[in-house]
Each structure stands twice: as structure tokens, then as C-alpha cells.
Amino acid sequence: MKFLVVDDSATMRRILINSLQRIGYSTCVEAGDGAEALEKFDPSIEFVITDWNMPNMSGIEFTKALRQVAPAVPILMVTTRSVREDIIAAIEAGVNNYVVKPFTPQVLKEKIDAVLAGQAAAA
Amino acid sequence: MTSRTHGALYDSEAALRLVDTTLREMTGESADAVPHATPAAGVSIGALAHRIEQGYAELVQTLATLRQTRSVLEQSAVAPIHVTHDKLKQVSAATEVAATDILNGIDRAVAMVDELDALDGQDPERRAPEVRGALRDELFAVMGHMQFQDITSQQLAHASAVLSKMEARLVSLCQLFDPAQGPGSATLEVLGAFDDHATTSGREERQAVADEVVAARPATG
Numbered sequence: 398m399k400f401l402v403v404d405d406s407a408t409m410r411r412i413l414i415n416s417l418q419r420i421g422y423s424t425c426v427e428a429g430d431g432a433e434a435l436e437k438f439d440p441s442i443e444f445v446i447t448d449w450n451m452p453n454m455s456g457i458e459f460t461k462a463l464r465q466v467a468p469a470v471p472i473l474m475v476t477t478r479s480v481r482e483d484i485i486a487a488i489e490a491g492v493n494n495y496v497v498k499p500f501t502p503q504v505l506k507e508k509i510d511a512v513l514a515g516q517a518a519a520a
Numbered sequence: 521m522t523s524r525t526h527g528a529l530y531d532s533e534a535a536l537r538l539v540d541t542t543l544r545e546m547t548g549e550s551a552d553a554v555p556h557a558t559p560a561a562g563v564s565i566g567a568l569a570h571r572i573e574q575g576y577a578e579l580v581q582t583l584a585t586l587r588q589t590r591s592v593l594e595q596s597a598v599a600p601i602h603v604t605h606d607k608l609k610q611v612s613a614a615t616e617v618a619a620t621d622i623l624n625g626i627d628r629a630v631a632m633v634d635e636l637d638a639l640d641g642q643d644p645e646r647r648a649p650e651v652r653g654a655l656r657d658e659l660f661a662v663m664g665h666m667q668f669q670d671i672t673s674q675q676l677a678h679a680s681a682v683l684s685k686m687e688a689r690l691v692s693l694c695q696l697f698d699p700a701q702g703p704g705s706a707t708l709e710v711l712g713a714f715d716d717h718a719t720t721s722g723r724e725e726r727q728a729v730a731d732e733v734v735a736a737r738p739a740t741g
Contacts, residue, residue, distance in 0.1 A: 405713060450713040450714055478715050488737045495730040495734055497726040497727045498723075500667070
């Protein structure tokens with residue numbers, strides 16, 4: 398499965414990619430903000446993990462834009478933002494699940510599995 | 521800069537000018553006169569008392585407007601300084617916790633390497649694979665602790681945004697005190713995008729809120 402990992406922090410991208418590799422997903426494309434992610438997105442990408450607070454284009458703006466071209470691709474938001482209203486806004490923008498930073502690999506795996514299970518059930 | 525700030529500073533300056541004019545009139549000075557000039561001989565006691573009363577009223581008004589100015593300065597500088605201080609305290613605490621977690625993880629990892637050394641060539645219970653697995657988990661957990669860098673970066677970016685805003689306000693304030701100097705310019709740049717509430721604390725509780733919202737509102741995408 399090919400992942401697109403979007404975060405303005407190079408440290409976070411590295412931690413996310415290492416976490417994905419550890420749970421069995423080794424193919425990752427990375428982007429530093431929403432605008433770069435939109436440029437790099439292509440139909441071969443099967444799962445998107447995005448941060449919220451990024452320069453140029455935030456994770457919410459990116460999610461809304463991506464939903465216009467890829468309504469079904471799974472999107473997992475991984476962010477420090479944990480105010481209830483923010484989480485609701487993210488879900489309404491189109492993210493499938495939500496992980497609060499700092500995260501553990503177990504939580505990341507749980508949420509990826511939950512999204513994939515939801516997609517499989519809907520298919 | 522608020523209209524209240526402009527008003528308070530304008531009133532302060534106007535009141536000070538009136539007091540200055542009154543005092544100069546009392547002493548018979550012109551604007552160009554040297555200090556300590558001899559009082560004008562023609563000023564009567566009654567007129568002098570009236571001028572002193574007038575001057576006193578102006579001083580009271582000036583003090584009131586200076587108090588207002590102080591309140592404006594407090595809003596412009598003191599509150600942002602407290603916000604910045606709080607953010608720096610959070611950064612300090614987060615780095616302390618992360619450093620402790622990382623050091624503890626490294627200690628445990630070193631102990632496991634020692635255990636593997638001891639098992640080398642004499643491992644009747646075949647514990648080595650288990651220890652190696654635990655060592656990998658430990659090293660991976662150490663990497664996870666590095667997430668503090670992203671969170672503290674956001675806290676510092678927040679502090680830099682507050683300082684940048686404060687600099688702009690103080691530059692405007694300075695210009696009001698000395699308009700002849702022309703408009704100054706704020707130069708601080710905000711460090712990056714940030715979450716006002718970014719924190720390393722309460723991860724499980726915050727994830728529970730997210731899980732609750734996600735469970736209640738299934739995604740539409």
C-alpha cells in the first residue's frame with residue numbers, strides 16, 4: 398500500500414514513515430505542506446496521512462481540495478489539535494480518522510486498520 | 521493600535537502642553553526664554569491663584585490620561601510577555617520530560633545489549649530473540665519521544681507570533697510619542713504554522729476525545 402505523508406516537520410515525517418515501515422507499510426511519498434501534497438498526489442496513492450498546521454496550505458484546506466479529486470482515498474489526520482470543535486471540523490472536511498500528537502505506533506496502527514476496515518465494509 | 525490608545529496619548533500630550541503654556545505664562549517666559557527667568561511683575565495674587573488652580577486641574581487630567589496610557593501599555597506589552605513566558609515554560613517542561621524519557625529508554629536499551637552479550641554462546645532457554653525484539657521496541661519508542669521536537673517548535677512559533685505582534689504595537693506606540701521620527705517598522709518574522717494549544721501533555725485523554733467525536737460522526741469522505 399502506498400502512503401502519502403504530509404507534515405511540515407521533517408522530524409515528524411521521519412517518525413511517521415518509520416512507524417509505517419514498522420507496522421508493515423514501506424512505500425511512502427512525503428510532502429512538507431498541503432500545496433506540495435496536492436502536487437504529489439496521484440491515483441497510485443492509497444492512503445494519506447496529514448498534519449493540520451502547515452504553511453502555504455493547511456491540512457484542512459488540503460483535505461477539502463483532495464476530496465474534490467479523490468473522494469474515496471482514506472485520509473488520517475495526525476495533529477496536535479485536540480479541541481472538540483477542531484476534530485469535528487476535520488471530520489466534516491473529509492478526514493476518516495484522527496490521531497492526536499504525540500502518538501504511539503499502536504494508536505497509529507489502530508486508526509489505519511479502522512479506516513481500512515471501514516472502507517472494506519463500505520465496498 | 522486602538523483608537524483608545526490614540527485618544528489617551530493625544531489627551532496626555534495636549535494636557536502637558538497646556539500645563540507648560542500656563543507655567544510659562546505664570547513666569548512670564550516666552551517659548552524661547554531661558555529657564556529660571558524672573559516672574560513678570562504685573563501678575564496679581566488673584567490671577568496667580570487662578571493660574572495655579574488651572575495648572576492643578578490640568579495636572580490631574582494629565583495624570584488620569586497617563587493612567588490610561590499605562591493601561592494601554594500593559595495591554596500591549598505585559599499580557600503578551602506573560603503568554604510568551606508561559607510558552608517558554610511549556611517548552612522547558614516538554615524538553616525535560618522528553619530528555620528523561622529518551623535517557624531512560626537508552627539505559628534500558630544498553631541493559632538489553634549487555635544481556636545479549638551475556639547470552640552470547642550460552643542461551644539454553646533461547647532468550648536472545650525475545651531480548652532483541654524488546655530492544656527494537658525500546659529503540660523505536662526512543663524515536664517516538666522525538667515528537668516533542670514538533671510540539672515544542674509549535675510552542676516557540678506561538679511565542680514568536682506573540683512577540684511579533686507586540687513589536688508592531690510598540691513600534692506604533694513609539695511613533696505616537698515622536699511622530700517626527702516617521703513610521704517605524706516591525707521586523708520579527710513568525711517562525712512557522714502552529715497550534716495555539718500544542719502540548720505534549722494529556723495524550724490519552726485528548727485521543728479519547730478524538731475517538732469519541734469520530735465514533736459519533738462517521739466520516740463522509
